Amino acid sequence: MTANIQVGRPLKSLQRNRFIDPQAMPSLIRPDEWVFVPGSSGAPLAFMEQLLHDPEFTRNARLLTSYVPGINALDLAGMHPTGQVTGLFMQPELAVAQREGRFRALPISYAGFVRHITEQVDIDLAVIQLSPPDENGMCSLGPSVEFTPAVLRKARRRLGLINLQTPIVRGSYTVPFNSLDYVCEVDTPLPIYDVPSDxxxxxxxxxxxxxxxxxxxxxxxxxxxxxxxxxxxxxxxxxxxxxxxxxxxxxxxxxxxxxxxxxxxxxxxxxxxxxxxxxxxxxxxxxxxxxxxxxxxxxxxxxxxxxxxxxxxxxxxxxxxxxxxxxxxxxxxxxxxxxxxxxxxxxxxxxxxxxxxxxxxxxxxxxxxxxxxxxxxxxxxxxxxxxxxxxxxxxxxxxxxxxxxxxxxxxxxxxxxxxxxxxxxxxxxx
Known part of the structure; x- marks a missing residue:
């Protein structure tokens, strides 16, 4: 029962069968399945680091992401040639990958992407980054919600990265801890956004x-x-x-x-x-x-x-x-x-x-x-x-x-x- 979860209590004492080590996260991806990876301040960096550690992890992988230029760097050098990433934003360093078909840039707005998720794609695995659960067993998406609610309504499986540095933000979207199929504890800094003026x-x-x-x-x-x-x-x-x-x-x-x-x-x-x-x-x-x-x-x-x-x-x-x-x-x-x-x-x-x-x-x-x-x-x-x-x-x-x-x-x-x-x-x- 998640009602007894206390903030700061070791998570592994709650649901041991769901917990996986960071090194095991890539094993959740199956060939030709769609995996959603959010961007901005909710980007699951620990997941991407493990995923790109060995090209074999992304053989025939299909990633759908909302990575944002200026906040998130998307480096496909570690991906297998058969892996493919679909995203909303082009970045100059992705030009070769786009020509080769390894990166697919969707020319649609944010509202259009919500509809794309809802109507045109099946999400097999949603990778989301959350705060540790509160006393009611709810995890906050903290500073980044983006497309996650639409994705979670479609996702067949959910991997939650419980990030000790993701703050519980009042008014942010929350996810029940017990709705996560897999849980991995991480301690990853959030991206810093600072643009100097002139x-x-x-x-x-x-x-x-x-x-x-x-x-x-x-x-x-x-x-x-x-x-x-x-x-x-x-x-x-x-x-x-x-x-x-x-x-x-x-x-x-x-x-x-x-x-x-x-x-x-x-x-x-x-x-x-x-x-x-x-x-x-x-x-x-x-x-x-x-x-x-x-x-x-x-x-x-x-x-x-x-x-x-x-x-x-x-x-x-x-x-x-x-x-x-x-x-x-x-x-x-x-x-x-x-x-x-x-x-x-x-x-x-x-x-x-x-x-x-x-x-x-x-x-x-x-x-x-x-x-x-x-x-x-x-x-x-x-x-x-x-x-x-x-x-x-x-x-x-x-x-x-x-x-x-x-x-x-x-x-x-x-x-x-x-x-x-x-x-x-x-x-x-x-």
């Missing part, structure tokens, strides 16, 4: 801040701009957070009195500093939920004053956004940006903001048209504002020609003349 990033954040009013519901993505933006919103009042990821800025805004403390601030992932993981344990107005909730288009459509802030690699003069490719090479995925951008665009009193630096090492990020060697991650109908360090391009309510002019004005000055010439040529064909 003058260009701070300039972008300063331009975004006036677009976010008191009482707004705010979503931000990964990267430098969201981090800098949080620091510039400390004077706001009544802010509500609904995002795919929350970090140290959550607690900074709370300490500044900027948050509505009667609102359940929502995310599917928490990732940040070590101090953040410690302090977030007792932050009450918070829920960490599955992407079936955080990215549900029906729920998002009901959010008024929903302001979404996402980044892009390129934006063209029509307002189309590329979030995934550079120089023809795939380097990332769309993540939850399409889900949130569309919701912000349609929200009553809300808006969809795209933030990016005006230039990169090879030229302008504001381009005449997205090229033939790239993709359109966000269509022009899902963007209200484009913000660079040079200002704000208001696309909401603007005509095709007015949009182009506004975007040219937030490009780097040295590229504006060329962009104007290019737009004249495009406009003559419209």
């Amino acid at each position: 003058s260009g990033t701070e300039a972008i954040a300063r331009h975004i801040a006036p677009l976010i009013e008191d009482g707004a519901v705010l979503q931000t993505g990964l990267g430098k701009v969201p981090t800098a933006l949080m620091s510039m919103l400390r004077s706001r009042r009544g802010l509500k957070l609904h995002s795919g990821m929350l970090s140290d800025g959550l607690l900074e805004l709370a300490a500044a009195g900027a948050l509505d403390m009667n609102y359940l601030h929502t995310s599917c992932v928490l990732v940040g500093s070590r101090a953040f993981y410690e302090k977030i344990r007792d932050f009450h107005p918070l829920r960490v939920v599955g992407c079936d909730i955080s990215h549900d288009p029906v729920l998002l459509a009901k959010l008024d004053h929903f302001v979404t802030v996402n980044s892009a690699l390129e934006v063209d003069l029509f307002g189309q956004c590329n979030l995934e490719m550079t120089r023809g090479a795939a380097i990332s995925g769309c993540g939850g940006a399409p889900d949130f951008a569309r919701a912000g665009r349609l929200s009553r009193g809300g808006c969809s903001i795209i933030a990016l630096h005006a230039t990169h090492r090879r030229g302008s990020r504001i381009v005449p048209m997205l090229g033939p060697q790239t993709v359109t991650t966000l269509s022009r109908v899902d963007v209200d504002f484009v913000v660079t360090e040079y200002g704000v391009a208001r696309l909401k309510g603007a005509s095709v020609h007015e949009r182009a002019e506004a975007l040219i004005q937030v490009a780097a000055p040295e590229y504006r003349s060329d962009l104007q010439d290019a737009w004249r040529a495009i406009a003559n064909r419209l």
